[in-house]
Amino acid sequence: MSPRISPEQVRHVAKLARLSITDAEASQLAEELGVILEHAEDVAALDLSDIEPTAHPIHLTNVLRDDAPKPSLDRDEVLAAAPATEDRRFRVPRIMGETQ
Amino acid sequence: MTTYETVIGLEVHVELSTRTKLFCGCANEFGAEPNTHVCPVCLGLPGSLPVLNRTVVEFALLLGVALNFDVPPSSIFHRKNYFYPDMPKDFQVSQFDEPICVDGWIDVAGERIGIERAHMEEDTGKTTHMGGGGRIHDADYSLVDYNRAGIPLLEIVSRPDMGSAEQARGYVSELRAILATIGISDVKMEEGSMRVDANVSLRANSTDALGTKVEIKNMNSLRSLGRAIDSEIERQSVMLDSEEVIIQETRHWDEVAGVTHGMRSKEGSSDYRYFPEPDLVPVAPTDEMRKVARESVPELPASKRERLISDWGIGPSDARILVDDRALCTYAEAAVAAGGSGKDVTNWCTGEILGYLNEQGSTPEALILRPEGLAELVALLADDTLSRSLAKDVLEECLATPVMPREVVERRGLAQMNDEGELAALVDEVLGRNEDAIAQWKAGDEKARKKKRGFLMGELMKTSGSKGNPKVLNQLLDERLGD
Amino acid sequence: MTGAMTAVETAAAVRSGDRSARSVVEEALAAISEREEELHACNTVLADAAIARADAIDAAVAHGEDPGPLAGVPIALKDNLCVQGELTTCSSKILEGWRPPYTATVVERLLAAGAIPIAKTNLDEFAMGSSTENSAFGPTRNPHDKARVPGGSSGGSAAAVSAGYVPLALGSDTGGSIRQPAAFCGVVGVKPTYGRVSRYGLIAFASSLDQIGPFATTVDDAALLMETIWGPDQMDSTSIPSRPDPIGAGSDVSGLRIGIIEELTDVEGIAPEVRASVERAASGLEGSGAHVERVSIPSCAYGLSAYYLIAPAEASSNLARYDGVRYGLRVDGADVAEMNAKTRAAGFGAEVKRRIMLGTYALSAGYYDAYYGQAQKVRTLIIRDFAQAYERFDVLLSPTAPTEAFKLGAKTADPLAMYMSDVCTIPTNLAGHAAMSVPFGTGVEGLPIGVQVLAPALGESVMFTVARAVEALR
Structure with a gap:
């Protein structure tokens, strides 16, 4: 069985998914994901070029709500659930990536 | 040295002035106490689900009409996946390849600017960077307020159809006027309810190849948009001249320094893993919804300007000032409806009244002088009851106290003296006690004559208590001096 | 054990004043303390809140009020359903200690019907698994055999009903997470039509597949719970807007056309006893007047x-x-x-x-395109194939799971082998249809086997009719 995904790819995907992984985990995941993807080959190999994808099993449209205000949550309760807060806000370590 | 052609495309984010957020019933309100307009949905709490605000769809359809968009039979939401602490779900619900509006355009100064698309999406929360002078990368840590998270946005993406900072400003200015007219946003660049990002690239005039696209962000006024684009054009031309390679990146406009700064490239590149949002169903505008939108769009700025120019006989620049300022225009139109001439009303509105509003930081709705009062003032000027300088006096009082111009004129006895007999007697009296001046006028050279004549005119106005009709007095003085 | 009384019986007794809700709850709590140490079906037992609610219901009955169709019935909730102020963990360390500030729609409806939530049950972390061994708080064990898994991911809810803690429980089913543990634990488990039950307050695993549904000891109890929780909800955009018709109490299958899905029954990996159970149920139904045939749904093979x-x-x-x-x-x-x-x-x-x-x-x-996009197209094929089958059949039958309950640890080292235990249940989720598992027969180890009754979207009524008929064959 040849792994379809390399440890390098695993590390890239882990970065996208914000999961810190060790090198050992990267190798193990590469192998496990390889097995699963190998199994998914039956699907990947099908010729479905003239089939429309289904994103959702039911076909509803225009499910809309009225623009009417509802009560918000109690701020103290909301902030009490957070790991760190300061000055009525959620506190996070410094941000190195750019604003999107 | 090579000359370059500039290619500019703009992405404009507009916060919609709905009562509630895009997917929940939390209030859409600027400037509230941090984290008070939050609920399970807009905080992305586990188990919560979005439900689309009907008004947002209606606003998007209004925009569709106003910007000449096609509105396809169906549009869907996608998830744009990336991690950022101001985004409660760590994905943004947005539209991707099936937006609500496609293929629009507007005319700006006679040129047609294509608009690729407009789509609905949710805003992010607001991050405050603490320590390190408030700059993101130097900060010690950041604080997040989610009141803004989930506020409805429309993102309007132009085609790369603009060739100068001036044209880009014109486009944004026209867009702002249209959005204000259809009433879907308060379009304040300074408060962030209208945010403009510019994609700027340069290409040598001799080639067809598109240059490298650089995105600039953080312009919070029309003026800074223009400056930022010009600065970026300059930066790129210098680089191209010296054969440096321009990298595709996002740059931040620094208003104080007047330059753009490259931002640290984000890790992992932009693989947003878009996929259809399974918690929402497609938006398929019905014929009825489309009809309501068509019938709800009021007169748009371009046709309004043309109408004012032809009906009121005003110039294009006055028309633009009026139409860009909806409240002022409404005020002027009410004054004209009350009987004022369009041209005179416009002169006062774009002159003294606008000056007063700017000085006071006030708005036309708050003026003590109602449009009927302005119409009356204009009429008093037109029938020679008031001179222009008297009219300014009267206006000043009417802007400060709730009183109609005619009342001021009557109470202060300000009506202009127009009676020729009365004025002739006044001239005789003043000339009678200024024989020296007349003699000097007769003997003097042209310069001296002019000076003495001015002196005599001043005496006449003074004696009349500034009420003498200056036109008639001038005429009489000329006759008496035999000039 | 309350196992002696069904939910229908308990509610009737409490409503009429023949039994106090307090005594029902105390009996349930006693059953929990008796076996919980060995089974670990619950993450949290809501003892105080349950007793307080029971007393309130008894007081209401004493005042001549009707507390509702589930009056005094204790119910277990999978620990991925939000209950305001109560620990809701998804059996994950990442949510340990979190108490939601709001309550799931289904739980609101249970409370309004007089039901008494008594426990939050164990699950595979975030409902990802088929054995409840993926819980951060340790596995649940099968009440029929402690060495075996209860199935998953709603293993705690299945075990809680099977062990007689409660007559009813709620689970969630994304690829079989209600039906497969129901089969392993010998209880009834229902995956409703997608959109029939509000997902608001269900912590999402896969939004286009997740659906909340009942566990019960009888088909009638499952129907009672189903009718309590289903129906439109403005908080869920994917909720079907029409009001459902009552399920009805029928069990007459005469004239019904029933198809046995070849691809899920007659293939390698399906234990012979499991296939035999399906065959026996089918011939029983035939004996009751149904027409039974084999049917092929080729794309089912790609479901997994x-x-x-x-x-x-x-x-x-x-x-x-x-x-x-x-x-x-x-x-x-x-x-x-x-x-x-x-x-x-x-x-x-x-x-x-x-x-x-x-x-x-x-x-x-x-x-x-190669993976997600292609999988969505397979979804289209599966929906198309099922639609063709439902032109000829009213309901379909298959095994619920390929085998009876397996031993703890048997598949933890082999993810793909674990995934295979959902092979019979997954196609229903992809299609958005309804299906349920009814206990029928036992395997070589003497453990329960489930027969799966599948129905088209909104086909709950005919599905329950057939399920009742299968139940009556036991």
Whole structure:
């Protein structure tokens, strides 16, 4: 069985998914994901070029709500659930990536 | 040295002035106490689900009409996946390849600017960077307020159809006027309810190849948009001249320094893993919804300007000032409806009244002088009851106290003296006690004559208590001096 | 044990004043304390709140009020359903200690009907698994054999009903997570039509597949619970807007056309006893006047592969929010990205990480079309094939799971083998249809086997009719 995904790819995907992984985990995941993807080959190999994808099993449209205000949550309760807060806000370590 | 052609495309984010957020019933309100307009949905709490605000769809359809968009039979939401602490779900619900509006355009100064698309999406929360002078990368840590998270946005993406900072400003200015007219946003660049990002690239005039696209962000006024684009054009031309390679990146406009700064490239590149949002169903505008939108769009700025120019006989620049300022225009139109001439009303509105509003930081709705009062003032000027300088006096009082111009004129006895007999007697009296001046006028050279004549005119106005009709007095003085 | 009384009987007794809700709840709590140590079906027991509610219901009855169709009936809730102020963990360390500030729609409806939530039950972390061994708080054991798994992911709810803690429980079913544990534990388990039951307050695994449904000891009890929780909800955009018709009490299958799905029954991997149970149920139904035939639904063969691309893809996005910022676990880091990554590495278990990785990969640039996009097309094929089958048949039959309950640890080292135990249940989720598992027969080890009754979208009524007929054959 040849792994379809390399440890390098695993590390890239882990970065996208914000999961810190060790090198050992990267190798193990590469192998496990390889097995699963190998199994998914039956699907990947099908010729479905003239089939429309289904994103959702039911076909509803225009499910809309009225623009009417509802009560918000109690701020103290909301902030009490957070790991760190300061000055009525959620506190996070410094941000190195750019604003999107 | 090579000359370059500039290619500019703009992405404009507009916060919609709905009562509630895009997917929940939390209030859409600027400037509230941090984290008070939050609920399970807009905080992305586990188990919560979005439900689309009907008004947002209606606003998007209004925009569709106003910007000449096609509105396809169906549009869907996608998830744009990336991690950022101001985004409660760590994905943004947005539209991707099936937006609500496609293929629009507007005319700006006679040129047609294509608009690729407009789509609905949710805003992010607001991050405050603490320590390190408030700059993101130097900060010690950041604080997040989610009141803004989930506020409805429309993102309007132009085609790369603009060739100068001036044209880009014109486009944004026209867009702002249209959005204000259809009433879907308060379009304040300074408060962030209208945010403009510019994609700027340069290409040598001799080639067809598109240059490298650089995105600039953080312009919070029309003026800074223009400056930022010009600065970026300059930066790129210098680089191209010296054969440096321009990298595709996002740059931040620094208003104080007047330059753009490259931002640290984000890790992992932009693989947003878009996929259809399974918690929402497609938006398929019905014929009825489309009809309501068509019938709800009021007169748009371009046709309004043309109408004012032809009906009121005003110039294009006055028309633009009026139409860009909806409240002022409404005020002027009410004054004209009350009987004022369009041209005179416009002169006062774009002159003294606008000056007063700017000085006071006030708005036309708050003026003590109602449009009927302005119409009356204009009429008093037109029938020679008031001179222009008297009219300014009267206006000043009417802007400060709730009183109609005619009342001021009557109470202060300000009506202009127009009676020729009365004025002739006044001239005789003043000339009678200024024989020296007349003699000097007769003997003097042209310069001296002019000076003495001015002196005599001043005496006449003074004696009349500034009420003498200056036109008639001038005429009489000329006759008496035999000039 | 309350197992002696069904929910229908208990509610009737409490409503009429023949039994106090307090005594019902105390009996349930006693049953829990008797076996919970060996089974570990519950993450949290809501003893005080349950007793307070029972007393309120008794007081209402004493005042001549009707507390509702589920008056005094204790119910267990899978621990991925939000209950305001109560621990809701998804059996994950990342949510340990979190108490939601709001309550799921289904739970609101239970409370309004007089039901008494008595426990939050164990599950595979974030409902990802088929054995309840992926719980951060330790596995649940099968009440029929402690050495075996109860199935998953709603193993705690299935075990709680099977062990007689409660007559009713709620689970969630994304690829079989209600039906497969129902089969393993010998109880009835229902996966309703997608959109029939509001998902508001159900912590999402894969949004286009997840559906909440009942566990019960009888088909009638399952129908009673179903009718309590289903129907439109304005908080869920994917909720079907029409009011459902009552399920009815019928069990007459004469004239019904019933198809046995070849691809899920007659294939390698299905234990002979399991196939025999389906055959026996089918011939019993035939004996009751139904027409039974084999039917082929070819695309069912691709269900498992499509599911293991679609579900992880949606999960990778749904689980992004567990980032250490607003609630739950945080592990500090030098910057926010490092904090996120360390928090998620420490907070998620191996299976959840595996699926997040798989889903992220399936959606990432260059792979979307080959994996996620292709899986969505398979979904179209499956819906098309089922539609053709339902032109000829009113309901379909198949095994619920390929085997009876397996031993703890038997499949933990082999993810794909574990995934295979959902092969019979997955196609229903992809199609958005209804299906339920009814206990019928036993395997070589003497453990329960479930027969799966499948119906088209909104076909709950005929599905329950056939399920009742199967139940009567026992």
